[in-house]
Amino acid sequence: MLRIENLSKVYQVGTFGSKKLHAVNHVTFDVPKGEVVSLIGESGSGKSTIGRMILGLIQRTAGTICVDGVDVSTLIKNSPKEYYRKVQGVFQDPFSSYNPIFKADRVFSCLRDEFFPGMSGSEWRERLIASVQAVGMSPDCCLDHYPHQLSGGQLQRLLIARALLLDIEYLVADEVISMLDASTRIDVLNLLADLKSRGLSILFITHDLSLGYYISTKSVILYKGYAVEQGSTEKIYTNPLHPYTKMLMACVPRLDKKWDELDTQLAASQSASLGGCAYYGRCPVGDKSLGRDRFKPPVVEVEPDHLVSCYRLMN
């Protein structure tokens, strides 16, 4: 189980780091074994920051990230290779994940040099072919090609195949399909669903709620680094309680319904004040009398496996 507890990240910004940007604030959730958890939010909500902290690409400011009960920073410090055998990431832009000068297979051979130095050529080849086939591609048409000869969907699936070569247990998929075409998008999504049924845990980072609903069992809705609503995907989607979740749901372009004539409040550019609710400035039902200046909205469990952080749901 991947457990994230009270995780925070503060960036120093401005001249000489004089200002602080709270990108992630006290986020707590876990990714159980063999489940897909969606991390949903607008740009600037801190969703990618969380993914990067899990992968150890950036340092966290406070809080803990535990994989199977052991803290990630200890794991990375003791034996980074062992950690990355277990946890891997796939990122948004498949085109820039490859070096255009080399063939696409280079991502595999680099991996072999680092992680499987003693493996024989034929055994390696077998493994490679098995994992390429596992992502639904035929080895002939994708190995020995340059990145520009392959489509974005193919490149993205090869990156997932690369992660699979390591027998990983956790995959951080950061907006993996936002750059892909509608027709190949669904193939990559289905692939993630297949991997999940084979026991892989996936943290699926996205801004598109329909994709999150399609694939995940649990969802975490982030706003300005706060987890405003989390729990079972089913419950959040059928009964969104936080005004922000409601707004996101209303904004999803759907084929069966036109947008409501609701005025969409755009995100304010300044970072949220640290006292009170972060969403107050955009909230259509915000009410000063509820004490937004004094304290953070507490996290309330409205029903089993459905947590919401909103003043209006207190008591």
Added chain:
Amino acid sequence: MSLTVEHLIVYYQTLQGNVKALDDVTFSIADGEIMGLAGESGCGKTTLGYSLIHLAPPKRFVGGCASLDGEELPIHNTVKMNPFRFKKVSIIPQYAMSAMNPTRKIGKMTAELLASKRVAYKSILPELLRRLELVKLSPDVLNMYPIELSGGMKQRMVMVLSTLLNPSLLIADEITSALDVSTQKAVSEMLVEFRDRHFVKSMIVITHDISILYQIADSILVMYAGKLAEKAPTETIINAPRHPYTKLLISSLPEVGVRCFERRLKGIPGNPPMLLVPPKGCRFRDRCPLAYAKCLEEPPFIEIEPGHHVACWKETAQHA
């Protein structure tokens, strides 16, 4: 008819030969119409959009004509197009993030842009400020550098800039693709508002996201591998598509309410053909579940119902 395009053929010149990116494209847009242009990447939708405003090498004009408001658009001549650009035909490019000059303050850049078209900045400033207010930007942005704005703000700023001289035709190229859902909605609604306020007469909205088009477009044109596949009013395309490609494209979209454990959606197997040597006959043949012998011939793009054009032999045969 605001815009008519007839038999437009545009090739890309490469070392290996001509890439047939647009092959015999014919369509028209009525006044006040928002036409959505949808298709996979590499199907020629952006080429079509750019061909109407800036047909420069490696694109090569091969044949066809376009006219706007009854006046012929000299799209094959980049110099003769100059008086039309920005004034009659305008574009919001795909990467609005990088569309503005990073070394100029936005107000100064706007002034220079207008000066190049011999329009005085002072005379247009009140209107500019009014429109900034409409897209919920503060007048202060004119005194800022592009880097100080967020992605959504830049997108809206470029939208205001592009439509400042009330063009007849606006080409919006993938303007919502890089934005998150809430900004996407706001920007799309602003496009409609611009049309309703007659800032622009008609619009081509290029995107691969059909669900956005369903929200804002009056009609949708689906392209496949450089050819037109289907054109019809939005409701018809979404609810009663006739071309197999359109059907597959729509059925592959995840919607809220569909979960992979309950109903598994399918993508479209296969890849679009290489346009260097496009296959004979229907270009969708290899991926089409309904393909039959007749598909070796090229299907004509014909009107099967008023306002509903399809290029598919199955439909043509049924109709005849």
